[in-house]
């Protein structure tokens with residue numbers, strides 16, 4: 158079902174410049190780029206286009222704030238309070254932020270309002286609570302010494318984020334960095350810079366000192382690469398594609414820069430015949446269609462046990478046909494447009510490849526409407542393991558369905574991918590659930606659920622889905638150094 162598209166309501170766009178050292182400034186080059194509404198293909202705003210010169214200024218501000226500013230020296234609890242204050246300000250304008258997110262990204266405004274932003278608040282508040290709970294240990298080493306560790310902030314964090322969850326990715330990155338006492342140079346994705354800039358303004362209003370958070374919108378090979386290469390940046394946290402991560406890793410090698418990567422996936426969503434099939438059908442949809450399929454952990458490979466395959470697929474297909482695709486500002490909309498033309502073209506290319514390589518397009522496969530980057534919820538059956546739609550991350554509403562007969566074969570095929578971000582298992586058999594969960598090579602395994610995220614639960618990839626973890630206590634680690642202090646207890650002159 159298709160609903161008409163429109164650009165209403167139009168949230169105010171107040172920040173379009175770079176945010177450096179607490180000042181809103183144009184790019185030194187004077188350049189701007191256009192951010193586009195993916196539902197209408199109309200321009201939303203011109204945004205300052207940062208490059209290496211602007212990153213230089215941002216790093217200088219972040220360095221000054223870290224090396225000489227109050228932030229890392231502030232009472233830890235006071236840092237936590239400022240993060241809480243930022244959350245209060247986000248809550249005060251949650252409707253407007255949701256509208257801005259929807260306008261820039263295309264996701265249904267209700268998803269942003271009820272999903273992304275509450276999760277972002279939860280994450281920031283969770284890490285606000287950590288600020289005064291980060292401490293070292295005393296260690297009983299041999300000899301007459303007092304030995305202890307200190308957990309110190311790693312320094313200036315360069316943070317490069319994607320366009321699929323702009324606000325949430327800001328929270329995942331700022332939360333642990335701020336709690337640890339780091340300062341930040343962030344580059345939002347070129348497709349979706351607006352909410353990150355708005356959040357920077359709110360951080361300033363909350364009283365987070367100038368220079369602690371700096372935001373440089375711009376493109377990857379210019380602004381992004383400058384962050385990666387700058388010697389004043391101590392650590393880079395990146396969420397995006399594996400190809401970009403490889404470039405970043407090479408560029409960071411000279412300085413042995415600390416890196417954390419959250420990359421792509423081709424996650425198996427496994428349905429056994431004994432599962433609650435109503436719940437599993439919903440889970441199959443959530444797995445692939447959440448956020449227009451633009452999730453790194455999308456359950457894009459649906460494995461269905463032989464005996465229920467046909468009936469279950471029928472259900473998934475029927476549900477797919479009913480999904481409401483259209484105007485992200487219509488409260489009834491379940492699926493908005495893909496984020497931009499490049500993603501739209503890439504997904505349509507994979508749909509064509511699926512057909513060409515012999516899979517059956519059971520539903521969908523076409524563009525919706527003539528304006529905006531809308532794609533029908535699409536299900537391919539008869540997919541074999543070698544096809545490109547079975548192997549590559551499509552990052553769109555395209556599900557590939559596989560049939561399996563036994564558990565050994567299933568585990569082998571589910572793991573036969575270079576990715577390892579997430580997986581799900583649907584079964585009523587508790588032993589089998591835990592057994593398969595143990596054998597799947599993935600950073601997150603959901604049992605009888607999908608896409609359940611919590612700020613306290615670590616998230617990240619095995620294999621080429623990345624390294625390091627975000628969220629939870631593990632998510633703090635990349636923003637901390639451990640310093641060991643060893644003190645001789647011998648009296649002066651008595652050694």
Ligand code: ADP
Nearest residue numbers: 318319345346376377378381382397398401404
């Ligand atoms: P996607 O394909 O999902 O857009 P990318 O990896 O291209 O994923 O983009 C994720 C983020 O990485 C964006 O903010 C983008 O601008 C940035 N980026 C892209 N190329 C580079 C690069 N060479 N160096 C640093 N950042 C980059």
